Amino acid sequence: MNWIEVFLIPFIKSLVLILALLTGFAYMTYYERKVLARFHVRYGPNRAGPFGLLQPVADAIKAIFKEEIIPAHVDKWVYLAAPVLALIPALIAFAVIPIGPDLNLFGRQVSLYIADVNIGFLYVLAVASVGTYGVILAGWSSNNNYSLLGALRTAAQMVSYELPLGIILVAVVLTTSLATGEGSLSLVGLVQQERPWWVWLWLWVAFPIFFICMLAETNRSPFDLPETENELVAGFQTEYGGIKFALFFMAEYIHMITASAIMATVFFGGWQGPFVDRWPALGILYFVVKVILVLFLFLWVRASVPRVRYDQLMHFCWKFLFPVSLVYLAITAVLVALL
């Protein structure tokens, strides 16, 4: 009966993960609107259901019943494939992130991650870059000047900020080798590892850089240059409406959730917390709380910081973040090699 282990359990876990991410996305939009409203001293959505909690459901129903418009001038198949290509990487990037410790469910030891591959960090980076394709293809196939400019900007921005991001992750991998003598690219192993307090301190030095890169990678304010509404209408998604727009929206928000999950895992210990040994289910709670706290940072920044200009964005990455992250990596390497 090996097929249960090989096929059925991953299938159920994948299904649960996708449903959880979609629910997470729906309530992320609610969370964002509520938090931003409080920043603006407003109430935010409060009509649909208690505290406006059914607002995301209403939005979803609205998107599904919209008219399907495919403009006459677009490259039809690429135009239709782009939202799908944007959404898939967003959904699958979560596969290597551990959500909690192993649980005993229905008399079976179940691990709370989809796959513990030994290239975890590389997988996350690779999947994140594939997400760029959806955006570029959307912008190009729309055959609209705003879309094209938005797509070009996104492409340049996302690839640029991937460099400091990747370099910081190399430094994280270096710190994992302190305990065992050999580094590990697995996120599951990273969470389980004991790390001394000075390693944590040193990692937190890199957190602001990493967070800024993640803001740019997920096209969030103040780096939302791809869709600046006052100069580019909606950037690469100008010609998309209804559910196709909703898929891009979904991809962006799920990317944000995944980015927060990665930061919670790498910098704040993932599901680790007090009493996890005794009640493993607590781990899931700790993980979710940490992710929500990091997500709050995204919203806080959006509410507080004005958008940067495009040249400032590129200068900041290539002339500041890139050298700084290299210096950080060099110091970490010297410490790891000689200590």
Added chain:
Amino acid sequence: MPSDYLPILILIVLATVFAIIAMALPAVLGPSRKTKAKLEPYESGMVPYTDARRRFPVQYYVIAVLFILFDIEVIFLYPWAVMLRQLRLFGLIEMAVFLGILLVGYVFVWKKGALEW
């Protein structure tokens, strides 16, 4: 182990199925009242006079090339990061030489003005 990746494959298939179903739903459920004006490109209400098949600034191309160069550098750092604790000083010097060569390129690119916008 290649079998480690099977769950990821299952996840990709499920995600694809979900995305395609979501795309197909409004075609069945939504109304269809197409007019000529609705199908035109959006130009803030103006009559569009060019399409978007045009030349764009070379800067984007330069950034893409630089990205490939430096991203490969970052990818080379990963296996090195895994083994550095065992290679010790030898690994450190090796990578210093490798990064040093790339840094010369970085300074050259900066001085040439390829990072200006």
